[in-house]
Amino acid sequence: MNKQQITDLVLPRLKLIRTEMNYTQDQMADSIGVSKKTLVQLEKGRQELSWTVTVAICAIYRESALLRSVMGDDPIELVEMAVHPEIHSGRMLVGGAVTWWTDVGQWQHYKLQQHTAGGHYRIVGEGNQRLFSTADKEKALLEFKKYMDIMM
Known part of the structure; x- marks a missing residue:
């Protein structure tokens, strides 16, 4: 998934994410670093969502059930993959909902998943x-x- 595809997932759901979190437009705008006027334009689909604001939304609202329903158990992981061709890390995974990952291969205690x-x-x-x-x-x-x- 690339930056534009992620932005395209987030933008039409922005108002729903705000509603899910029980935030006013002022609160949401302040949290993602845009003016209320800009947020209104974004929610109405009259303005494009920048990559920076998309990342902020994915990070700040990563626990949103709505975001997770379209991006998987960790929206930030999709953001990382849009930016880095590969990641070598020892990060512990929290949960790792089975529905978002398909095992492609397994060898002893290692799994390759998609x-x-x-x-x-x-x-x-x-x-x-x-x-x-x-x-x-x-x-x-x-x-x-x-x-x-x-x-x-």
Whole structure:
């Protein structure tokens, strides 16, 4: 998923996210760093949502059930994948709703998974720790093979 696709997911849901969080337009505008006038224009679809504001919304409202319903269990992960071709990290995953991830491969305690909404891949290790993420299937498979080789 690229920046524009993420922005296109967020913009039409902006008012619903605000309503879900029980925020006024003033509160929402202040939280994402825009004027109330700009927020009104965004909610009416009369103005394009910038990438910076899209990221702010995904970060600040990452617990929104509405955002999660279209972006998966962690909206920030989709944002990261839109910016970075691959991620090497030992970040612990919280929850990791099964409905958002399809197992592509498994070797001992390592899993290669694909995100059902974003299409990107991740390798999860022991203790549900994300070890690697990329949008490139071939890179994901190569990296997964490295973990298999280490364990052999």
